[in-house]
Amino acid sequence: MIRFGVIGTNWITDSFIEAALKTGKYQLVAVYSRQIEKAEEFASKYGICLCFDNLEEMAASDELDAVYIASPNSLHGPQAKLFIEEGKHVIGEKPLASNIAEVDALIAMAQEKGVVLFEAMKTTYTPNFVQIRQALPKLGKLRKVYFSYCQLSSRYAKYLNGENPNTFNPAFSNGSLMDIGIYPLSAAIGLFGEPNSFTAQGVLLDSGVDAHGTLVLHYSQFDVVISHSKVSDGLIPSELQGELGTMLVDFISECKSVTLHRSGEPALELTCPQEDNAMYYEAAEFARLVETNQIVHSGLARTQIVSSIITQAREVVGVRFPADEEMRV
Template structure:
């Protein structure tokens, strides 16, 4: 399957690196706003076509799928144009910056009968899938704590007065959208939609959030999520039940999930890929296209939409606005 790329950054590099491990994957074309950047990316990955006009890119008959890794604020309009040109679309998380936008993309996907999938890698990695399907019994769930803190090198520039895309709210970026989404999606995947959300956040001078946290209430238990681009945290995420607990090494890309009884004895362990952590999302996407499925049965449209609903509520409570 031939792929065209929107976004010539490190995440597109990673997708190509991982995709090259998958049979049937072929990086083919790239769109960039500048001819210089487009040709640089063509040479870097030995691509066949370059475009500086988005409409011409989407209308090209020479590739079937589009991977979108542009700033979050552009996802919707780029995906919409690709879908309307009968392209299958793999969109980096978060798929869109609000609920209404993804509702429209889902509707269009069914109208044009193309695959649309959010590139949420964590829920497709083997340890998470195996854990989810294992029906592990740790008793009644009473608490969960999922977190993703990663100090951004761009924050050093920010403190020196250089504002890069990562801290520009007009691009739909910030700690919640870039990192917090990784904590919310797996919670919804495991437990469904929370009954209520209470959020706090720390905003930078640009109006974007540097870090934040929220309590998601599920009546019989609470889940806390926290995220930051201005500090690190290396401890595992947790699910705690009355009869045991679960430790997840890295919620954004689980490679080791351990299940313990309440006495601290290891009773199950799930291990997986640590190098090519985006490979499974490529495989899932290609399989969906080949099976003529509009949406993944794992990274469903409903899961993506529910995640965005929670993102919208947190942004509303902490006062982050994207002006769209």
């Protein structure tokens, strides 16, 4: 049983706790919040009493084996570093850190300390993502891939009203590519590996983060076009086009359904049953890695490629974070 604590008391933390407990591999033992009252209120829902408003004390506690980090993006890297230094396993919400320099440093430290470091990228662990990978040969020679994830942020109205919500504030390492585009990009890297090259485009808000944009990953025989947005809603499915047919994927971040359309054949439904809470699968995989002591795993390579592409793409688009400057010092 993995004794774990959580950093963050928002809805995504609740979702992960629900998923983790359902695997039967976890015991929730601790909650952190900057305000101890908030930590205690959150913890009361789960009947636990170990609450912290000091991260150093939490990281040093002998009562937990691992931590789930769901704080603002800019804090993921520094907080992961703190817990790794204390010999704790870390599952960090995507993105794992603000840039590739932070990611590389965390991976090196985790391997030195002998702990599991894992990015909570639910997409690539879902059963239907496995279906996509297994069905790729049925498409014949792959020619075009279009992945779309566009979701109007619930905080955009606040931004337009002159407020400065975290989700559109570069101080918190946010923006469309970091928050939204990372899902289809991770899916593409999970399926096809590192591209030969890529191009990037984005539209900036006055705050300095990208509102929406496009990535094109260039492979030897095909391209992957990735559309992402935090200022508009997208309703179209993603698709993979081959010489023998096309595969449609609904909601690429969770791969809710997968359908194969081959020339001259009836449509073939490839969708398999999935948990409603797709975080179940990332929680199960993290537990497996911890139980088998797999410090080096395939998820780390994917995270490094994705982080490297996003870091370079932000340079092209013009998105700069304070965390980037801190790593150059």
